[in-house]
Amino acid sequence: MKMLRLGLEPRRHAPRYVQVLGLAFSLFLALLAIAIVFLALGVNPVYAYQRIFQGGFGSLYGLAESATKSIPLMLAGVGLALAFRARVYNIGAEGQLLMGAIVGGGIALNFSELPRAWLLPAMFVGGFLGGALWALIPAILKARFRVDEVLTTLMLVYVASDFVRYLVNGPWRGPEQRGFPYSSPFSLNAQLPHLGVTRIHYPTLIIAILVAILLFLLLVRTKLGYEIRVAGENPAAARYAGMNTQKIVLLVLLISGGLAGLAGVGEVAGIHARLSPPEGISPGYGFTAIIVAWLARLNPLAAILTSFLISGLLVGGDAIQVALNLPSATIHIFNGVILLFVIAGDLFTRYRIRLEARS
Amino acid sequence: MADAQQAVVMRGVVKRFPGVMANDGVDLEVWRGEIHALLGENGAGKTTLMNILYGIYHPDAGEIHVSGEHAVIRSPQDAIHLGIGMVHQQFRLVQTHTVTENVILGMGDGLLFREREARQRIKELAEKYSLQVDPEARVWQLSAGEQQRVEILKALYRGAAILILDEPTSMLTPSEIEELLKTLHRMTEEGHTIIFITHKLDEVTAVSHRVTVLRRGKVIATLETAQTNERELAHLMVGREVLFRLAKEPVKTGEAVLRVDDLHALSDKNLPALKGISLEVCAGEILGVAGVAGNGQREFVEALTGLRPVTGGFIFLKDSEITRTAPRVRIDSGMSCVPSERLTAFIPNMSIAENMILKTYRQAPISKGPLLDHKTVNAYADRLIQEYAVMTPSRETPVKLLSGGNIQRALLARELSTQPALLIAASPTSGLDVGATETVWKLLLEQRKQGRAVLLVSEDLDEVMTLSDRIAVLYEGEIMGIVHGEENNLEQIGLMMAGALRLPQEKWA
Numbered sequence: 110m111k112m113l114r115l116g117l118e119p120r121r122h123a124p125r126y127v128q129v130l131g132l133a134f135s136l137f138l139a140l141l142a143i144a145i146v147f148l149a150l151g152v153n154p155v156y157a158y159q160r161i162f163q164g165g166f167g168s169l170y171g172l173a174e175s176a177t178k179s180i181p182l183m184l185a186g187v188g189l190a191l192a193f194r195a196r197v198y199n200i201g202a203e204g205q206l207l208m209g210a211i212v213g214g215g216i217a218l219n220f221s222e223l224p225r226a227w228l229l230p231a232m233f234v235g236g237f238l239g240g241a242l243w244a245l246i247p248a249i250l251k252a253r254f255r256v257d258e259v260l261t262t263l264m265l266v267y268v269a270s271d272f273v274r275y276l277v278n279g280p281w282r283g284p285e286q287r288g289f290p291y292s293s294p295f296s297l298n299a300q301l302p303h304l305g306v307t308r309i310h311y312p313t314l315i316i317a318i319l320v321a322i323l324l325f326l327l328l329v330r331t332k333l334g335y336e337i338r339v340a341g342e343n344p345a346a347a348r349y350a351g352m353n354t355q356k357i358v359l360l361v362l363l364i365s366g367g368l369a370g371l372a373g374v375g376e377v378a379g380i381h382a383r384l385s386p387p388e389g390i391s392p393g394y395g396f397t398a399i400i401v402a403w404l405a406r407l408n409p410l411a412a413i414l415t416s417f418l419i420s421g422l423l424v425g426g427d428a429i430q431v432a433l434n435l436p437s438a439t440i441h442i443f444n445g446v447i448l449l450f451v452i453a454g455d456l457f458t459r460y461r462i463r464l465e466a467r468s
Numbered sequence: 469m470a471d472a473q474q475a476v477v478m479r480g481v482v483k484r485f486p487g488v489m490a491n492d493g494v495d496l497e498v499w500r501g502e503i504h505a506l507l508g509e510n511g512a513g514k515t516t517l518m519n520i521l522y523g524i525y526h527p528d529a530g531e532i533h534v535s536g537e538h539a540v541i542r543s544p545q546d547a548i549h550l551g552i553g554m555v556h557q558q559f560r561l562v563q564t565h566t567v568t569e570n571v572i573l574g575m576g577d578g579l580l581f582r583e584r585e586a587r588q589r590i591k592e593l594a595e596k597y598s599l600q601v602d603p604e605a606r607v608w609q610l611s612a613g614e615q616q617r618v619e620i621l622k623a624l625y626r627g628a629a630i631l632i633l634d635e636p637t638s639m640l641t642p643s644e645i646e647e648l649l650k651t652l653h654r655m656t657e658e659g660h661t662i663i664f665i666t667h668k669l670d671e672v673t674a675v676s677h678r679v680t681v682l683r684r685g686k687v688i689a690t691l692e693t694a695q696t697n698e699r700e701l702a703h704l705m706v707g708r709e710v711l712f713r714l715a716k717e718p719v720k721t722g723e724a725v726l727r728v729d730d731l732h733a734l735s736d737k738n739l740p741a742l743k744g745i746s747l748e749v750c751a752g753e754i755l756g757v758a759g760v761a762g763n764g765q766r767e768f769v770e771a772l773t774g775l776r777p778v779t780g781g782f783i784f785l786k787d788s789e790i791t792r793t794a795p796r797v798r799i800d801s802g803m804s805c806v807p808s809e810r811l812t813a814f815i816p817n818m819s820i821a822e823n824m825i826l827k828t829y830r831q832a833p834i835s836k837g838p839l840l841d842h843k844t845v846n847a848y849a850d851r852l853i854q855e856y857a858v859m860t861p862s863r864e865t866p867v868k869l870l871s872g873g874n875i876q877r878a879l880l881a882r883e884l885s886t887q888p889a890l891l892i893a894a895s896p897t898s899g900l901d902v903g904a905t906e907t908v909w910k911l912l913l914e915q916r917k918q919g920r921a922v923l924l925v926s927e928d929l930d931e932v933m934t935l936s937d938r939i940a941v942l943y944e945g946e947i948m949g950i951v952h953g954e955e956n957n958l959e960q961i962g963l964m965m966a967g968a969l970r971l972p973q974e975k976w977a
Contacts, residue, residue: 330842332835338818339826345812348775349805350826351796 123458128406135454139447146442152433164428165421171428173307177380178420180310181206181372181394183317186401186416187324187409188368192361194328194407196341199362201247201262202369203395204269205240207387209370210377211273212239214384217299217377218281218292225298229312232299232374240370241363243269248362252355258362266395270387277384292384301379310379313371317413320368324409337361369395393441397423400448419444474536475500475630475661476521476552481530483516490516491527492685498630500535503652503662505676505693507669507705510761510927513685514665515557518632521663522554523547534630553623554632559615563608567601571622586625593624597654598647613644620651630661637671638762649675667705667760669698669966681705702962706929714909714934717917721937722751725786725890725921726772732780733771741767743945744781749890754912754922756936756953760965761927764945766808769894769925773805774798786889799827802889806879806896808925813879816868820860821849823867824882856881873904880911891915894925909935929965933958938977943967950976 123131144154165175185202192199199205213236220228247261274290283293301310328334340347340357347354376390377383384390401419405411426440476498483491491513498504506514519525521532523541532539534550541547547554561570572586587603594601599617607615616636623631633652637645652662652675664676672679673693681688681704688704726749735741741764749755759765770776772783774795783791790798804827807813814823825845828834833844849863858878860870867875876896883891893912897905912935915922926932932939936953941964948964949971951957963969 330840331838332829332840333838335822335825335829335840339815342815342817343811345809346815346826348795349773349807349812351774351794351799353794353796 128458131454131457132404132406132451134457135450136447138454139450142450143443143446146439146446150435150439152435157429157433160429160432161422161425163425164432165423165425171421171424173304173309174424175417175421176314177308177310178394178423179416180313180317180375180379181391182398182401182420183321183413183416184313184372184375185365185369185395185398186405186412187317187321188365189398189402190405190407190409190412191324191328191337192365193402194341195337195357195361196344197251197358197361197365198259199244199247199262199365200259200399201244201264201266201395202365202372202398203391203393204262204266205243205366205369206373206376206391206395207266207269207273208243209236209240209367209373210384210390211269211276211373212236212370213374214292214295214377215281217295218384221296221299223298228298229301229378232378233316233371236370236374237367238370240373241367243370244362244366245359248359248366251362252358258358273384273387273390277386281384283383290386295378295382299378300382301375303379308380310375313375313379316371316375320371321409321413324364328409333360369398372398392423397444400444400451403448403451422447473500474498474533475502476663477533478517478521479531479533481517481520481532482528483513483520483525484528489685491520491530494530494682494685494687496680496687497690498661498663499678500661501656501659502677503656503664503675505672505679506663506665506682507667507672507679507701508682509667509705509929511684512682512705514682515634516685517682518554518634518663518665521547522552522632548626548628551627551629552632553620553626553628553630555616555619555623555634555636557634557638559612559619561607561615561618564606566604566606567610567618567621568603570607570618571603571625575626589625590621593621596658597624597651599651611644612639613641613647616640616644616648617651629659630663631655632663632665634665635667636664637666637668645671667966669701669705669963669968672701673698683707698963698966698968699959702966702968703959706958706962706965714906714913716913716935719752719916719919721753722919724748724750724784726923727784728772728781729784730781731768731771731778731783733767733776733778735767741945742771745942745945745947746781747940747947747950749921749923751889751921752916752919753937754916754924754935756932756939757923757925757942758929758932758939758961758965759927759942763942765894765925765927765942767945768942769805769807769892772798772892772923773803773807796830802886803892804883804886804888804890805892806876806883806894808894808898810872810875810879814867814875817866819864820853820858820867820870820878821845821863823878824849824852824863827882827886852878852881852885855885873900873907876900876904876908880908884911884915888920890921890923892923892925895927896924897926897928897931905931929961933961941965952977 147154147157165171185206189199189202213232216232216235243265246265247258250256250261251258277290277292281292283291285293301312303309304311328338336352337357340352340354344354372394381389397419401412401416404415422443423440426443429435430437430439474497478494478496481491481494494517508514516525520527523543523546532541539550568583568587568590571590590603599621601614601617607618636648640648656662666672676693678690679693680690683705728745728747731742731745733742745768767776771778774793778791782789785798785801785803788801825834829840833841834848835841846863853860853863856877858881859874897908912922924932924935933953938950939953939961940950941948941961943964948969951960960969
């Protein structure tokens, strides 16, 4: 008897349209899988998706919120795209973001009287250095002692997180906060301007877009970018060609850490105007940025779009949480499932799927 | 055919792999209770033949009889049922499990894990065949020799009457080898039959009763070991048919371009891999390094190119010492390399153009300051594609889509376009068809004519003999001798490759 069976046949090369279609198909499958979660929660998935889309993209307010939340995702995401290109798996952007917030916030609190034109740039520079130095620890461990950066970057997230908690509960707690774990509010000079009535702190958005373009050009047009791509695709070939692979590891970790640090400054100076416990500074932007980078297929320009897409989902997710009375974990499930499917969806670009007759 | 004296009979066994005839009508007869050596160079088809007997590969033609019965062996499971065991060159043990657990792994008789009984039987077997090993030790704690004993115990525990050993001495120390040979004799006294794959002549004469010599997938001869000698075996092993002759014009050699003095380096396992290598390669000369694979070739090339730390000795390129310099310094001072692992020289997912600049991207006019000049890159790639006749739809095609011959052509194009003083070519034609091989050979001879120094490291003796002015033979990390690349030195080379001859240094060419 003949039976039909799904078979996989390796592709030697996937043209770009296959990559895009594969990605779209993975996203579609992810939405189907999440629909099961909605059903289990007793919510009509079609209705839920409608509300998510409306919440994130369906109104000016939603769009503005999505743009606001896309800023940290974009900054951290393009940095991660660069690191992942070199096959350096920095998954601790969240910690680097928090360290950026600490250094930027520290400058804001200690030099509050400086004129704005000095204070804000100083906060950004400090935040970049804070994030970069936090990434320097795993970078040295990897380059010198071959310690797996996945573990070290991840573990340092918790260290950074507890450090923030210590600061806002201890030395940096504002005396006027009546025991609540917050720093004093930043002076006006240490706050980023917003676009109209929105919360879009546009200086950070401009920086993020510029950085994305610069990193794209770096990868395609420069010797260093070439080295990063070669080292990521084939480390043995990089060594054979006389490239300094340790330097590349250090550099991409520093850059991705620094950019996450900038994102941290953007959050505290553009949204909160004070330091708060880690959950208050970032609801996991550093982790979500991993999805942003992967969804963009590690292309910094594409990360501009994917950061906006993902932040729209976040905003929409917040909306249904309130509207449909769903647990707040729902949106985390959402993100996790999407990342899982996007990574597993690589299958479609590496293999051709066909029906085979089996006897 | 019901002769019970014949443990294994293989008739007309054929096995084709893409582009290679691994076994070409092989006849093999192994008698009960004998140690039968299977001798041949790398790629002669020894391991393939034994993998067929053990059920890992399926022959395209031919038949097999085991203990006088016609046998169809579809899997190692079938082979084990027929009383055949195999110890592979790479041990297949679970490092974190104990010896006992490894021995009974996969036996699957019943639900219960009868560890105590198993341990008892392992102890008995170990005693009987003097295979000393602690049944409760974990495999990672054991030396290579002990791990091999576990593999042999595994086979015996499964009731193997016929034991295949694939290059069993390659990982062992001299005293461990002695122990192993004793065990093997002990086993034949108990009526076991042993097939011993090797390329070392001294082992053949030391241990075997009979020997079958394979060359290029064919049986050349089966002999009683007592009635032959190392000289004859060496000749049978390397004797060869000439594929095609290339005109090698006389070239006046110049000064030494590469000078290696007493070079030492370690293997990946931190064992000495290079033990004092000294040689010189002059301008206008091809120096061939012959040897059976795994005698230090890879480590030698990596030490020369700067990818493996040197633990002693010196390397000079032209007049400057480069022993401990970074790979980049060596590239910039005129060293090119075609590595045997082609993958280390290419980025398969990147375009031909981007692969072509792998060695030159740092230099003007390919790059200007920190920027790559894409126009120059493209022009450069187009020029190389044309000059070296690389067949490709375009320079933007990813390298992985090219054929093996074209990849090698592109690789040579890149490595030669920099006008290197020294070209290191490691197995430059492995896996290539005859036409592509000829192209590569002609390119190498062309370099010689242009006065470059070429170091050719190859396990293909045909290639070394065809191209080299002088031939150095590498055996277990040492140079056994250097001779002129003439046909009548072939026998000497064969003996040196098998470790049976060492030329005194004053006689080196």
